[in-house]
Amino acid sequence: MGKLYLIGIGGTGSRVIKSLMMLLASGVKLNVTEVVVLIIDPHRANDDLRRTTEILSLYRDINNELGSDREGSFFNTPVKSLLGEYESYTTQLDINDERFKEYIGYASMSEENQAFTKLLFSQKTLNVNMNIGFVGNPNIGSVVMNQFSESDAFRTLASTFQEQDRIFFINSIFGGTGAAGFPTLIKNIRNARNLTNIPNKDRIANAKIGGLTVLPYFGVTPDETKAINKADFIVKTRSALTYYNKNLSGSRSVINAHYTIGDFQMPEYDNDPGEDGQKNDAHFIEVSGAFSIVHYCNRLTDTDLEVSDCRPINPKFFEYGLNEDKQTLTFNDLDNSQRSPLYKAMIKFAMGYKIQNQYLESWIQSNEPFCKGEPSIDAAFLSTTFFQNYKRFYQHFRDWLDELERNTRSFKPFNVNSDFTQLINGVEVKRSRNPFAKALSMNTILSQLNKSSSKGYPASPIKLVEVTNSSLETVVENYFPEFK
Amino acid sequence: MRDFIASIYEVFIGLYGSDAAQHLYGFDGSTFTNNSLYLDVFFSTTLGCLVIVLSYYIIGNSPRWNKWYHWLIIGVIIFGIGYILGNYFLGIDVSEGLVAEDLTITNSDVIGFGIASGIVSFIEFILFSGIILLIARKTSLNIAHNTKYTPF
Numbered sequence: 297m298g299k300l301y302l303i304g305i306g307g308t309g310s311r312v313i314k315s316l317m318m319l320l321a322s323g324v325k326l327n328v329t330e331v332v333v334l335i336i337d338p339h340r341a342n343d344d345l346r347r348t349t350e351i352l353s354l355y356r357d358i359n360n361e362l363g364s365d366r367e368g369s370f371f372n373t374p375v376k377s378l379l380g381e382y383e384s385y386t387t388q389l390d391i392n393d394e395r396f397k398e399y400i401g402y403a404s405m406s407e408e409n410q411a412f413t414k415l416l417f418s419q420k421t422l423n424v425n426m427n428i429g430f431v432g433n434p435n436i437g438s439v440v441m442n443q444f445s446e447s448d449a450f451r452t453l454a455s456t457f458q459e460q461d462r463i464f465f466i467n468s469i470f471g472g473t474g475a476a477g478f479p480t481l482i483k484n485i486r487n488a489r490n491l492t493n494i495p496n497k498d499r500i501a502n503a504k505i506g507g508l509t510v511l512p513y514f515g516v517t518p519d520e521t522k523a524i525n526k527a528d529f530i531v532k533t534r535s536a537l538t539y540y541n542k543n544l545s546g547s548r549s550v551i552n553a554h555y556t557i558g559d560f561q562m563p564e565y566d567n568d569p570g571e572d573g574q575k576n577d578a579h580f581i582e583v584s585g586a587f588s589i590v591h592y593c594n595r596l597t598d599t600d601l602e603v604s605d606c607r608p609i610n611p612k613f614f615e616y617g618l619n620e621d622k623q624t625l626t627f628n629d630l631d632n633s634q635r636s637p638l639y640k641a642m643i644k645f646a647m648g649y650k651i652q653n654q655y656l657e658s659w660i661q662s663n664e665p666f667c668k669g670e671p672s673i674d675a676a677f678l679s680t681t682f683f684q685n686y687k688r689f690y691q692h693f694r695d696w697l698d699e700l701e702r703n704t705r706s707f708k709p710f711n712v713n714s715d716f717t718q719l720i721n722g723v724e725v726k727r728s729r730n731p732f733a734k735a736l737s738m739n740t741i742l743s744q745l746n747k748s749s750s751k752g753y754p755a756s757p758i759k760l761v762e763v764t765n766s767s768l769e770t771v772v773e774n775y776f777p778e779f780k
Numbered sequence: 781m782r783d784f785i786a787s788i789y790e791v792f793i794g795l796y797g798s799d800a801a802q803h804l805y806g807f808d809g810s811t812f813t814n815n816s817l818y819l820d821v822f823f824s825t826t827l828g829c830l831v832i833v834l835s836y837y838i839i840g841n842s843p844r845w846n847k848w849y850h851w852l853i854i855g856v857i858i859f860g861i862g863y864i865l866g867n868y869f870l871g872i873d874v875s876e877g878l879v880a881e882d883l884t885i886t887n888s889d890v891i892g893f894g895i896a897s898g899i900v901s902f903i904e905f906i907l908f909s910g911i912i913l914l915i916a917r918k919t920s921l922n923i924a925h926n927t928k929y930t931p932f
Contacts, residue, residue: 665846668929669917742843747925 298460300328300593301378301453303481304335306473308510308585309466310348311578315586317351318696320373321358321689322645323765324638326593328462330364330374334449335386336477338426338440343575345386347692352377352385354689361682361757368637369765370645378452387449396436397422437476444477445484445491454488455495457503462601464592465507466585469536470529478507479544486550486606504552504601505608506592509540511558513581513705533558549611552601555588557581557616561705577699580625580707584616590638624706626722639709640779643720644768645693646710647741650719651764652690655738664742666749666763671756682757716741716771725775736775744771782806785822788900795892799883800870804893809880821869825862825901832858833908837916837924848931851909858905859898866897 304313313333320326333352337345358371366372377385397403402413402422413422417435424436444450457463465481467474488494488501512529544551559581591614602609622629627639657678660667667673677683700707711718716736717725725736734740744767753759773780786805793801806816836845836854871890872878879885909931915921916928 662847663929664843665926665929739843743841743926746843747922750922750925 297327297329297462297593297598298458299330299332299456299462300326300589301332301334301457301461301463302589303463303465304333304337304348305465305467305477305481306337307339307342307344307576308468308474308582310335310337310342310344311576311582312466312508312510312585312589314344314348314351314696315578315582316589317348317355317375318645318693319586319590319638319641320375321355321371321693322641323368323370323372324590324641325368326373326590328373328593330376332376332378332456333385334378334453336441336444336449336481337386337473339473347575349385351689351692354685354692357685358682358689358757361755362761363758366758366762366765368641368769370648370761378449378456387447394426395422396424396426396440399426399440435476437473438480441473441477441480442484444481445487445494450484451494454497454500457496457500459499460598462504462506462593464589465505466510466589467507468510469540470512470533474510475532475536478509479540482507482544482550489606501606502603504598504603505550506553506555506596506601507551508555508557508585508588510581510585511556512562513557513559513579514576515562545611545613549608550606551611552603552608553592553596553612553614555585555592555614555616557584557588559705577703578696579703580700580705583700583707587638588614588616623704624708626707627709627720628722640772642709643772643776643779644765646697646712646719647716647768647771648764649690649693650712650716651741651745652687653694655742659742659745665746666742669749669752671753671759673756673760677756677760680757686757686760720776723776723778726777736771741767741771744768782816782819786816786818788822789818789893789896792892792896792899795896796870796889797885797892800885800889800893803873803879803883803885804870807880807883809882817869817873821866821897822900824869825865825897826904828861828865829858829901829904830908832861833905833912837909837912837927837930841924841926843926846927846930851931855902855905859902861898862901863894863898867891867894870894 302313302316304310313335320331335345335348339345352375355371355375356377359374362369362371364372364374377383379385379387396417400413402410405413421436426436426440453463463485465478467478469475469478482505484491485503485505486501488497491497494500511533515529542548545554596612600610600612618625618629620629630639660673660678661675663674694712697710697712708721711721716738734743745763748763748767748770749759753762782805786801789804790801804817804821806813806818832854836851867890870885870893874885874890912924913928913930913932916924
């Protein structure tokens, strides 16, 4: 398979991409050569967007230093921006700090057109300032998102897209940006043959396209002064699903693989769509959304996703479900067919977090054996840009885990504050029959790091990450064999 | 072999004197027999040192015991064992009257030989450590991964 073009729309798009980045940092393998990311969100000051782009930048810098020929290892899959190597991962489209009525040129319309416009949009909708997004108005989004077909981002997508590449969209169905953006963007792609100034029209119009649509899984606190109202979520969802059913799927399907997920348990977040607004805690829905991307890349073959004359031959539909309705989820509650290697990768990365957070700096200061030899990992390494990025990324990982745990429909796969034997929630460490076998402890981990450092590495950052990854691979196999 | 081993200990002959040295070499009053305490002491302390060194570097191989001062503690133990064995072998002969009448061996000579034996054991400890470190660092045998940089 070739590249994966991953397009996140709106806040939910950002948050699912954030979860995917945690999986990729853990070493979860995608059957792609690289992931090319674009986030479409007109809400410039969206905190979720800011956090995701920071994580993307950190990942990029770490991956650039380590390279991508370390299959199954941390930070291996290259992730780049569609807009360029060190360009932003986001596009706000061509939206200035203006109201919707200014965007559509209401003031310069004839009287008849103004009257017709008022039939379609309320006064409140016309006065929405779009610098904070479409605030739950997909009817605005469906107008604005059409400009994507004339954007540099779309032209870049079309010009770089190869036959073996795939596209995947992430959107929510109960907001404004994602609900409208998803069908509009797919329509633009499938209709590429009829557009001007688009390179590779035929190829992009016949692209393999997947998408994740997230149904309501959180609400906002009621506030009559705010544009977003939780009570509208279900109504909007129903309307959007009706539209999707007619125009995206069924006999006229334009999408190859459509994933949906939602939760009737909806935690309430602060109703703050303005500057610095929308900073939601990570939610299990977003994690399972990231799982769907892994499924799309790894489980669906090119034959499963064939397209003919801009129409998928055999469109597929997937819905995520839990076996049991539980308030706190662990690995034991998830699909066992995915038991490895996805969960194993996350476990290794969580152990890596504990090592980095509690022991690594003191081990480097005391010059443990894995730090010696060429290349060495010495005290000066602690002040390198790579190590600072590595630490910051792990802090984001910890924040992500904490948010998942405290959310409603908690996901708590790890007891991060406990020792290694209790790290995996609900899973006991394997007891060996060998009386001389060493119990799992900080010293066992250190011993494994020392053992794994015997081969040579080209540079200190690679040595640190590879030694950590390979030693934790052995630790998980020896002490938690169910995740082998 | 006896001459070679004797020459090692007799670097420290000043600690235990020539009379003790003759007895250790095997002098029975009229001739030098084949039974040399130098050999007994050497092989027993060398074997003990080797067992301890292998236990420390390879069998134990613990990340909790890989600092230079841990190594030094092991060295002190080996010195102690060398001292005890040297003191014991010579001391038994002195206390049971097995020393030739021409030779005078005092308690301080016995203690001095114990110290010499301890020093020789410690030198063996350094040599064995060096050999194991060389093998651990330069070959593909993945041994002593926690201790292969101890003490240097």
